[in-house]
Each structure stands twice: as structure tokens, then as C-alpha cells.
Amino acid sequence: MVYGDDAGFRMLTEKITRDRGFRCSSYKDKCLRRRVAVRMRAKQTTSHAEYASILDHDPREYDRLIRSLTVNVTKFFRNWDTYSVIEKKVIPALWERSDEELRVWSAGCASGEEPYSLGILMHKHAKETRSTSHLDSVSILGTDIDGECLGEAQRAFYAESALGDTPASLRTEYFPEMAGLHTMLPEVRRLVTFECNDLLSYQAPTQNVHLLVCRNVIIYFEREAQDALFAEFHRLLAPGGFLVLGKVESLLGDARSLFTPVNARERVFQKA
Ligand SMILES: C[S@@+](CC[C@H](N)C(=O)[O-])C[C@H]1O[C@@H](n2cnc3c(N)ncnc32)[C@H](O)[C@@H]1O
Structure with a gap:
């Protein structure tokens, strides 16, 4: 279990920013970690490096990850x-x-x-x-x-x-x-x-x-x-x-x- 692995997580977020222009460094770390961990679990991996390589070979997973990082919950007249x-x-x-x-x-x-x-x-x-x-x-x-x-x-x-x-x-x-x-x-x-x-x-x-x-x-x-x-x-x-x-x-x-x-x-x- 290496979800807490800082170097691996940093490498992954830098990759996401490079590949997709999603500026991870401006988002709260805790939120990013939680959402990345959910996608990693879905892909049955505990290694950030392995997940990075999955992203390289599976553009649909990459799209899914970005969607989960953006949190799109809303509704009419919310509050x-x-x-x-x-x-x-x-x-x-x-x-x-x-x-x-x-x-x-x-x-x-x-x-x-x-x-x-x-x-x-x-x-x-x-x-x-x-x-x-x-x-x-x-x-x-x-x-x-x-x-x-x-x-x-x-x-x-x-x-x-x-x-x-x-x-x-x-x-x-x-x-x-x-x-x-x-x-x-x-x-x-x-x-x-x-x-x-x-x-x-x-x-x-x-x-x-x-x-x-x-x-x-x-x-x-x-x-x-x-x-x-x-x-x-x-x-x-x-x-x-x-x-x-x-x-x-x-x-x-x-x-x-x-x-x-x-x-x-x-x-x-x-x-x-
Ligand atoms: C939780 S929703 C809020 C929707 C609506 N404003 C509401 O309160 O119901 C957050 C939205 O912010 C968008 N978002 C996240 N990061 C953004 C960014 N850097 N620039 C523009 N929109 C962003 C997400 O894609 C998502 O649709």
C-alpha cells in the first residue's frame, strides 16, 4: 500500500499537469490524493508509478481521472x-x-x-x-x-x-x-x-x-x-x-x- 508515497504522488500530479494542462499544484493536496486513490483502487493498483503507466496506455481512464478530479456535482437552485x-x-x-x-x-x-x-x-x-x-x-x-x-x-x-x-x-x-x-x-x-x-x-x-x-x-x-x-x-x-x-x-x-x-x-x- 503506497497511497501515501509522496514522491510517487508528486510525479503523478506533475505528469497530469504536463499531459493534460490540469494545474494540480493549485488544488488542495488532500482532495487530489483522495480522488486519485479512488481511481487507483478501481484499477487495482497501489503504486503511483504503475497507475501513471496505465494512464499512458488507457486514454479513457485518463479522461475518467480528470473528470473525477474536477468534481462536477451541481443542481438547479442549489441552496x-x-x-x-x-x-x-x-x-x-x-x-x-x-x-x-x-x-x-x-x-x-x-x-x-x-x-x-x-x-x-x-x-x-x-x-x-x-x-x-x-x-x-x-x-x-x-x-x-x-x-x-x-x-x-x-x-x-x-x-x-x-x-x-x-x-x-x-x-x-x-x-x-x-x-x-x-x-x-x-x-x-x-x-x-x-x-x-x-x-x-x-x-x-x-x-x-x-x-x-x-x-x-x-x-x-x-x-x-x-x-x-x-x-x-x-x-x-x-x-x-x-x-x-x-x-x-x-x-x-x-x-x-x-x-x-x-x-x-x-x-x-x-x-x-
Ligand atoms: C462542484 S462543481 C460546482 C458547480 C456549481 N458552481 C454549483 O455550485 O453547483 C465544481 C465545478 O468547478 C469546475 N472546475 C474545477 N476546477 C476548475 C478550474 N480550474 N477552472 C474552471 N472550472 C473548474 C469543475 O469542472 C466543476 O464543474
Whole structure:
């Protein structure tokens, strides 16, 4: 049993970064070790060197490993209380800036449930305030490092389980059924586009962002990468722009002075 073998593990993560561009050194070691160990068990090996050689000969296993390293768990309206703050506080504030293009970025959007959830709330607000023409100036960008996940996001067919936290009133209006799956109302779908992007490349896919939602992504990153990303998010936000993190994520160190809390419990902040 050599799962704890540091040199072997280091050699493997360096190989993964070289071969696949997946920047292992910015991810928390503990998470990587756990996920690599699961794949090694599945391949019935306890040696990192042997597993590295399996990866060389089995591209499908390599894909499986990368997918397991990225953790793609998500659902519509995950943590409804957070979306409730977005609905009641953030969207009305954004709507007041009706003379601007409204840019929303869902960074680390997995299979699209998060950006579509934001689109649904914006569409609902536009209908309620009789301002649907304002939707023409809304663009929601969903990005992720995982291209396969983005393919699912683009197809926009979802199983019942993806609608976990969705309120009943939104289900009937926004998720037409097709062949036993839920799909997305075209009026919402057209608000959202997807693009592959590695947050750790610091090559921003957009700027002057009014609402930046990055939830349950940076929790997997080392502190240094988190600090760098908070500074980058601050730079990319428009004046007064909003940042939403995951429930288990917090602004740390210097980043605390870059944003003011709108609702600290739900991790909703505004650019200071
Ligand atoms: C747990 S999911 C979170 C999905 C959604 N934001 C939510 O909260 O439901 C984490 C997502 O982050 C993506 N991810 C991981 N590392 C990334 C990186 N370096 N750049 C962009 N996305 C990344 C993964 O591919 C995965 O889809």
C-alpha cells in the first residue's frame, strides 16, 4: 500500500499537469490524493508509478481521472436561500442599471444548472416588472474547465434529480418536458452561452461583470490560488458588481477589504 508515497504522488500530479494542462499544484493536496486513490483502487493498483503507466496506455481512464478530479456535482437552485437573496436583492439592483449591458458570469458552472437558474430568476423579474425588453441586454456566460460537462449544459436536457431545490412554481413554468427529461424554456436558454475556461489560467473570458457567481469551486483550490482569484474577481467586476460564493467558501485575508457583505450567511458580496 503506497497511497501515501509522496514522491510517487508528486510525479503523478506533475505528469497530469504536463499531459493534460490540469494545474494540480493549485488544488488542495488532500482532495487530489483522495480522488486519485479512488481511481487507483478501481484499477487495482497501489503504486503511483504503475497507475501513471496505465494512464499512458488507457486514454479513457485518463479522461475518467480528470473528470473525477474536477468534481462536477451541481443542481438547479442549489441552496435556495442564496438564490432568494439573488432574487430579492441582487437582480432588482442590477435592473436599475437598465442603460447598461448586464453581464453575468457563472464560473465553474458544471453542466449549466447554475447559469440557467440565474437566467430563470432574471426572466421572472423581467416579467413581473413588465420589462422583458431589458432581457435583450442581459448576457449570462457559463464557463468550466470540463468540456464534456459544457456539452451537457449546451444540450440542456436534465433528469428530475437535477431539479432538486427548484420551487414548484418555477418547475411548471420554466422546465418543459421532453422524452421524460426536463429542458429549458427557449426565452431563458437564449440568455446563456457557454465557454471552456480554466480559472487558474487567469485568462478571463469576460470583464466588466455585474454579477459573478463562483460557487463550490475555489473550495478545492490552495489558499494562494484563492487569494489570486479574489483579486482577479475584484478586477473583473464592474463598480458595484456582485460576487456570490458557495455556502462553505469565505473571503480570506486581504480579499475581505475588497468586498462588502450584502448577505454574509449566503455569501453574497458587493465590490467595495
Ligand atoms: C462542484 S462543481 C460546482 C458547480 C456549481 N458552481 C454549483 O455550485 O453547483 C465544481 C465545478 O468547478 C469546475 N472546475 C474545477 N476546477 C476548475 C478550474 N480550474 N477552472 C474552471 N472550472 C473548474 C469543475 O469542472 C466543476 O464543474
